[in-house]
Amino acid sequence: MPKIVDHSERKSHIAEATWRVIMNQGMKGATVRNIAQEAGVSLGALRHYFSTQHELIAFAMNLVKERVDVRINALLTLDLPPKQLITKILMELIPVDDHTMAEMEVWFAFVFHRKYVGDHYDEVDDGVYSAIHMLVGYLHEQGLLRQGLDKDNELERLYALVDGLALHAMLEPERLDKQRILRVVTSHMDSICNE
Amino acid sequence: MPKIVDHSERKSHIAEATWRVIMNQGMKGATVRNIAQEAGVSLGALRHYFSTQHELIAFAMNLVKERVDVRINALLTLDLPPKQLITKILMELIPVDDHTMAEMEVWFAFVFHRKYVGDHYDEVDDGVYSAIHMLVGYLHEQGLLRQGLDKDNELERLYALVDGLALHAMLEPERLDKQRILRVVTSHMDSICNE
Numbered sequence: 001m002p003k004i005v006d007h008s009e010r011k012s013h014i015a016e017a018t019w020r021v022i023m024n025q026g027m028k029g030a031t032v033r034n035i036a037q038e039a040g041v042s043l044g045a046l047r048h049y050f051s052t053q054h055e056l057i058a059f060a061m062n063l064v065k066e067r068v069d070v071r072i073n074a075l076l077t078l079d080l081p082p083k084q085l086i087t088k089i090l091m092e093l094i095p096v097d098d099h100t101m102a103e104m105e106v107w108f109a110f111v112f113h114r115k116y117v118g119d120h121y122d123e124v125d126d127g128v129y130s131a132i133h134m135l136v137g138y139l140h141e142q143g144l145l146r147q148g149l150d151k152d153n154e155l156e157r158l159y160a161l162v163d164g165l166a167l168h169a170m171l172e173p174e175r176l177d178k179q180r181i182l183r184v185v186t187s188h189m190d191s192i193c194n195e
Numbered sequence: 196m197p198k199i200v201d202h203s204e205r206k207s208h209i210a211e212a213t214w215r216v217i218m219n220q221g222m223k224g225a226t227v228r229n230i231a232q233e234a235g236v237s238l239g240a241l242r243h244y245f246s247t248q249h250e251l252i253a254f255a256m257n258l259v260k261e262r263v264d265v266r267i268n269a270l271l272t273l274d275l276p277p278k279q280l281i282t283k284i285l286m287e288l289i290p291v292d293d294h295t296m297a298e299m300e301v302w303f304a305f306v307f308h309r310k311y312v313g314d315h316y317d318e319v320d321d322g323v324y325s326a327i328h329m330l331v332g333y334l335h336e337q338g339l340l341r342q343g344l345d346k347d348n349e350l351e352r353l354y355a356l357v358d359g360l361a362l363h364a365m366l367e368p369e370r371l372d373k374q375r376i377l378r379v380v381t382s383h384m385d386s387i388c389n390e
Contacts, residue, residue: 150382155380162358163362167358170310184348
């Protein structure tokens with residue numbers, strides 16, 4: 001009987017090896033050969049799942065986003081009051097522990113590689129802008145967005161705040177710990193929401 | 196009679212060549228040899244001014260910061276009302292034209308090189324945090340910071356907003372043009388300042 005292989009799990013395993021290679025050696029170390037070695041699979045086996053390096057990198061990056069989506073979907077089941085729910089979702093978009101910090105580092109390495117090396121990965125998007133678009137729309141629909149605030153402007157402001165905090169948490173983790181980030185996000189939510 | 200050479204001008208000329216090399220080839224292309232070639236000087240001449248690549252990169256990065264400082268100091272002479280002055284200073288920290296976009300690209304390439312390659316450049320700091328620390332302190336002293344706001348929290352929030360906008364302006368310039376950035380910064384200043 002042939003061995004039963006969980007293809008989805010195998011692909012995730014290779015994607016996670018890709019993250020580790022990017023964290024340790026940067027994007028330029030993320031060759032198919034290095035990734036196969038890190039994952040402990042043969043080049044042939046890796047090529048069975050991903051025919052090109054591009055396809056592998058795109059998959060590994062989309063998996064970062066999917067992991068965040070899973071955590072956000074778990075929050076949505078908790079039946080929290082809107083303001084508290086949105087604050088918790090925003091905190092998922094900012095690296096506040098070793099695990100999310102690793103995701104963010106991999107993501108930023110990828111984004112800057114894409115920018116400076118000029119590789120095209122149009123199929124990859126972190127989804128933060130569209131997530132915040134949805135959250136601000138939800139606040140507005142629920143009548144929670146403070147009167148006089150412009151929805152579109154608040155979207156741009158919150159998006160910049162979240163990515164700015166994410167960037168600083170990654171580059172300056174000594175100053176910007178989880179408590180400090182939560183305080184900033186909470187005070188911002190208070191400032192844009194009705195009592 | 197020996198030729199009179201303006202050493203400071205010569206060093207700036209080499210630093211600007213360094214920026215161009217970083218923009219075109221990334222940090223890993225920023226070798227002493229490539230930079231000498233871009234600047235149109237001999238390796239020996241370059242070594243006369245900068246004995247190591249590290250020293251040259253540090254100088255080139257500090258020059259980015261100095262150029263921003265010069266523009267901010269020019270604003271300080273304009274005798275503007277505090278809120279308007281601070282808004283203009285914040286806009287100098289966000290890339291809104293080709294010139295400042297180039298500075299930002301060079302700066303981010305350097306910051307990510309430092310983070311991922313692990314080179315130590317303790318002598319280089321973009322000064323944005325300390326600039327915003329000063330600006331929020333000034334608002335507070337002038338009695339312009341809205342009552343109930345925490346100075347320390349507003350510093351962190353404004354710092355994240357400015358760097359988030361800078362990051363997005365660089366990565367998503369089609370959506371985030373100067374007018375849109377100014378609108379976000381102005382609305383944020385209105386929200387933290389007394390009427």
